[in-house]
Amino acid sequence: MDVLDRPSVEQLQGAHFDVAVIGAGINGAAVARDAATRGLSVLVVDKADIGSGTSSWSSRLIHGGLRYLEHGELRLVYESLHDREKLLHIAPHLVTPLPFVVPLYKHNHKPGWMFRIGMYLYDTLSLRKSVPRHRRLDRKAIKVELGSLNPEGLSGGLRYYDGQVVFAERLVLETLISAVEAGARFLTYAEASVAVSGGRVTGLKVHDQLTGQQFDVHASVVVNAAGPWVDEAGAGLQLDRMIGGTKGTHLVVDPFPGAPDVALYYEARSDNRPILVIPWNGRYLIGTTDDRFEGDLDATRGTDDEMDYLLTETNTLIPEAGLTRDSVLFTYAGVRPLPYRPGVKSGNIPRSHLILDHESIGGLISIVGGKLTPHLSLGTETVDKVAAVLGRKLPASRTAETALPGGASDWPAAARALRRELAGHDYTAAVVDRLLDVYGTRVRVLLDLVKSDPAQGALIGSGDSALLTAEVTLAVKAEGAVHVADILHRRSMVGLLPTLGLDVDQAVAEVAAPLLGWSAEQVGSEVAAHREYVRLRLLGGVDRAVLDEAGQPVATS
Known part of the structure; x- marks a missing residue:
């Protein structure tokens, strides 16, 4: 079941990657998926969780960009409309x-x-x-x-x-899972900077925030897909500012x-x-x-x-x-x-993405811009440029025709079949609906866990925000979650319900503890960190009372 398993330092130091990608948002995940499925060896590194940056904070639309027409961005609109249609087919459970x-x-x-x-x-x-x-x-x-x-x-x-795309976080996650299934490796909660020698990239300098280890990773090409952090990831390279x-x-x-x-x-x-x-x-x-x-x-x-x-x-x-x-x-x-674009009104700044190479640093490609919708085109275009740098002829991209892990060619029929199986368990309609909307056909993995161990079918919490014990197991063992916030906000998605996951975070932490080797003290730290995350990122300007699992108000300011 281990899909998104965290590689060891020894595994990473002993490898040489064709391409190392900084950033596990939609841009980085799309590049990784396209590159890995076309035969390149790939490593993705992110300083936080998968899809936890800009990809999580959008309007959650897969759209052509009607307003971009007035600015003459016809290519962006065409690409977006093309990719929208493809996503409706390869990820029908999400889009x-x-x-x-x-x-x-x-x-x-x-x-x-x-x-x-x-x-x-x-x-x-x-x-x-x-x-x-x-x-x-x-x-x-x-x-x-x-x-x-x-x-x-x-x-x-x-x-x-x-x-x-109701759950954009899951779109990013499944894109990266698809990349990993094709051979890519990934490392989250690890800061990465570009390593350069003799005017050419040699790979990445990595600081693993979970272990404290610092090490080098060798790669022929580095793609800086860090979103608004692109300039930060390229610090020290004497490049012109790219992001505004x-x-x-x-x-x-x-x-x-x-x-x-x-x-x-x-x-x-x-x-x-x-x-x-x-x-x-x-x-x-x-x-x-x-x-x-x-x-x-x-x-x-x-x-x-x-x-x-x-x-x-x-x-x-x-x-x-x-x-x-x-x-x-x-x-x-x-x-x-x-x-x-200094001096340009914010609404007039072009929304089309830029895929930049740098004359002063061979082998470095930086992505400026990018949106949820045209990520398929962006991934292919970037990998074509990577191939040119490597001097490699790659097979044509198939990412726009290949279903994501939770997708199905006939999703309505697949959903009906899964719903019938879920009906054999004592789950509310709200829980069943969420499972299908979040996991698509990957609900099958949850059902297999429950079949092998009925305790995995036990619910954590109650009401709409209840989640299966198996969801925690899946998040940790197969979806790369390492913190409570990862499980609640970017795997099970109960963190985007009105309770914000505050009614189940303690119980989820206790279930995750043996899987992640947490002590009782670490469980408390994880719950506290989750509540600080909610306070900082989701309650700006909000005065309402939010309750924990005991019905007590949680501090939100």
């Missing part, structure tokens, strides 16, 4: 179609006819798509379909489809009066920035902001001003919503790894 409506208001900075032209272009660039084409809504139709929208200045709307990130903040609320059954993409009345109200995980995700960020990349969080801005704009769009700060369950914020 699903989502209807959108763009309300056409008088205050919009672009007239309605221009939006309509954009929609026709959007359809044209995705001719072979499996989702419906866009549809125009006149004033009467939009009132029927979305009667809760503010009628002031509303002339109609446009309805179209894009995609959603902008911060995006989101908030999560329960269903509210007038809440739409589609995603709304509208322009804020106060500043015409794009705002999204998205049905997500049984609740609503509202975002986002787009402001320059020069602070601590490891401590981004929502602020009071950002919360007030998003709430005000949502209440203006849907007057009966009545959302207040008390409505907010949690917030999160991340930094987009956009190219450094």
Whole structure:
């Protein structure tokens, strides 16, 4: 069952990799998957957990990028629409179609006819798509379909489809699992810097945060895919600044009066920035902001001003919503790894990714930008460049046609079969739904664990946030989790429920302890670290009481 097993220092020092990748977000995972499946030896190193950076803090959309059309980024839109279609097929348990409506208001900075032209272009660039084409809504139709929208200045709307990945963390994880199944190695919680000799990379200098060991890893090519940390990972190499990130903040609320059954993409009345109200995980995700960020990349969080801005704009769009700060369950914020463009308005910075080589340092490739949606194209394009550096002719990439580990060619049929098997256990509908949404066909691995040891089927916690003991076992033994926060927030995903995993963290730590060799003192430290993570990253500007497993309030400020 060991898939994401942590290699020893001796194993890494004794190997020579074709390519070493810094960063286990969606960019790094995509590069690793493409490279490994095309026959290259690969190592991925990240200073934190898999997918714990920007990949976890997005709007969780798999979309073509409608707004990028106005900036002329046609290639990005085409790539994104192409990859969206591929992801709907290779990861149908994670990526699903989502209807959108763009309300056409008088205050919009672009007239309605221009939006309509954009929609026709959007359809044209995705001719072979499996989702419906866009549809125009006149004033009467939009009132029927979305009667809760503010009628002031509303002339109609446009309805179209894009995609959603509810659990982006699992998309990154399964991409990396696929890479490892093809032969890649990975190491998390290890800081890496580029090692150079004679003007050429020789590999990585690594500091393992779990063991304290420092060592060198040899590689012919290094791909710096560290997202907003790209400049940090390249520190000391005398390279020009590459990243000029902008911060995006989101908030999560329960269903509210007038809440739409589609995603709304509208322009804020106060500043015409794009705002999204998205049905997500049984609740609503509202975002986002787009402001320059020069602070601590490891401590981004929502602020009071950002919360007030998003709430005000949502209440203006849907007057009966009545959302207040008390409505907010949690917030999160991340930094987009956009190219450094001093003096350019944040909304005008190009969103297309850049794959850079460096004349001064042979064998170093840096990725600037990148998004969840076009990661398949980015991975292939990067590996093509790696192959050129290596002087190797590689087989064509097959990542866009190969299902991820939890996928299935006929996911609805597979899901029905798994649901029937899960019905033989005493699990609530909410738990069953989460298992299928999170693990896809990898639910089979959980069922096999329970079959071999019925104790693995025992539930930890109760209600919607209950999880199987087998989920902890799977997370640690086969999915690379080493901390409680990894298990709750990027494996089982119960950390993204309103309880934020605080009602089960103590019990999860106790189950994980024998698997990870924790003492009683370490169990306490893990629980404390998880609660600090929640306080720092998910409760920015939130005042509500959050309870632990004993029903006692947890300190959140």
